[in-house]
Amino acid sequence: MTPLVVSIVAAIASVVLILVVLELIRSRRLRERYALLWLLTGVVLLALSLWRSGLNTIAGWVGIETYPPAVLFAVGALFVLLVLLHYSTVISKLHDQNTVLAQRLALLEQQLRERG
Amino acid sequence: MAEVVTETRLPRAAPLAVKRIAIVPAFNEEESVPAVIEEIRAFDPDFEVVVVDDGSTDSTAGAARELGAHVVRLPFNLGIGGAVQTGFRYAFEHGFELAVRVDGDGQHDPAQLGLLLGPILADEADIAIGSRFRETPGESESYRSSRTRRLGISILAWTVSLLVRRRITDPTSGFQAMNRKAIALFAADYPHDYPEVEAALMVHKHELRMTEVPVQMRERAAGQSSIGALASVYYMVKVMLALFVGLFRKNVTPLEETK
Numbered sequence: 392m393t394p395l396v397v398s399i400v401a402a403i404a405s406v407v408l409i410l411v412v413l414e415l416i417r418s419r420r421l422r423e424r425y426a427l428l429w430l431l432t433g434v435v436l437l438a439l440s441l442w443r444s445g446l447n448t449i450a451g452w453v454g455i456e457t458y459p460p461a462v463l464f465a466v467g468a469l470f471v472l473l474v475l476l477h478y479s480t481v482i483s484k485l486h487d488q489n490t491v492l493a494q495r496l497a498l499l500e501q502q503l504r505e506r507g
Numbered sequence: 508m509a510e511v512v513t514e515t516r517l518p519r520a521a522p523l524a525v526k527r528i529a530i531v532p533a534f535n536e537e538e539s540v541p542a543v544i545e546e547i548r549a550f551d552p553d554f555e556v557v558v559v560d561d562g563s564t565d566s567t568a569g570a571a572r573e574l575g576a577h578v579v580r581l582p583f584n585l586g587i588g589g590a591v592q593t594g595f596r597y598a599f600e601h602g603f604e605l606a607v608r609v610d611g612d613g614q615h616d617p618a619q620l621g622l623l624l625g626p627i628l629a630d631e632a633d634i635a636i637g638s639r640f641r642e643t644p645g646e647s648e649s650y651r652s653s654r655t656r657r658l659g660i661s662i663l664a665w666t667v668s669l670l671v672r673r674r675i676t677d678p679t680s681g682f683q684a685m686n687r688k689a690i691a692l693f694a695a696d697y698p699h700d701y702p703e704v705e706a707a708l709m710v711h712k713h714e715l716r717m718t719e720v721p722v723q724m725r726e727r728a729a730g731q732s733s734i735g736a737l738a739s740v741y742y743m744v745k746v747m748l749a750l751f752v753g754l755f756r757k758n759v760t761p762l763e764e765t766k
Contacts (some may be wrong), residue, residue: 414642424699427745430748
């Protein structure tokens with residue numbers, strides 16, 4: 392069984408994550424679009440922290456017999472991977488758009504120069 | 508004496524003199540955009556039309572230019588929020604006092620613009636929104652839509668109505684008319700992606716006067732709806748989150764008049 396202290400600390404950490412993300416959205420430093428995965432991470436971790444018997448069950452499924460909280464780490468790590476992968480696609484898109492912008496700007500500048 | 512001659516042009520009646528613009532966001536709508544432009548002119552030839560081409564890969568921009576509309580071409584697709592805000596910025600920078608939004612897909616019928624313009628010209632509202640679900644007397648519900656979409660819209664309508672403490676029946680409607688006060692606000696700050704629901708909350712927080720007017724909308728003339736199944740789920744979650752967080756957000760200052 393998961394030690395109670397571990398559950399409490401994990402729950403607090405998840406709540407802090409959720410609150411920080413919400414505050415970042417509120418202060419317009421994070422767009423809703425890019426916050427959804429973080430919020431999902433926080434909610435899933437919070438659920439697994441509070442639902443202690445569930446954590447044990449899941450630990451059983453994946454063959455973790457000695458220390459159920461390892462599931463928390465595994466799930467947390469999985470979500471961080473997902474977020475990183477998502478951000479890689481976002482950066483790629485931004486990179487492409489940046490190229491288009493630079494090209495448009497250069498072409499416009501050239502047009503202006505030849506006219507003036 | 509030449510100056511005097513230019514002065515002799517008859518001034519129009521006050522409401523007619525209002526400098527007005529129709530903002531037409533369009534993404535790959537080459538088939539429907541020309542008709543939309545012509546219908547706007549048929550309703551009122553004094554409307555300037557600006558087509559915001561949201562990174563189309565077809566000849567939307569060319570078709571609009573052929574009809575003499577102003578065309579602002581975005582270098583890539585910004586989504587409906589970014590496209591419409593481009594139109595608001597255009598309207599603000601060019602000194603328009605009245606703006607309407609008519610989508611390029613043909614679902615908004617320009618012949619009904621009069622219904623939207625009424626409250627604005629009478630200075631009873633800063634923004635008028637055409638609602639499909641507010642029944643006109645003697646007419647029953649005419650807008651056909653999938654059951655899930657209707658359910659989604661009702662959930663949003665219920666939530667927004669609760670937040671702004673008044674009944675909003677069609678919070679996703681983009682068929683709108685507004686005065687310069689609202690143009691200045693939206694030019695400074697407009698929600699991303701699918702903006703209408705969040706914009707309703709913004710309008711409430713900025714204490715602008717908003718009114719809903721019953722309108723009929725048409726089936727899309729051509730092209731694809733911008734919202735698919737998976738996107739709908741994202742849309743609902745994102746908008747609910749934005750509404751909740753938006754309640755606690757600081758207001759952005761509307762753009763200042765530079766004179």
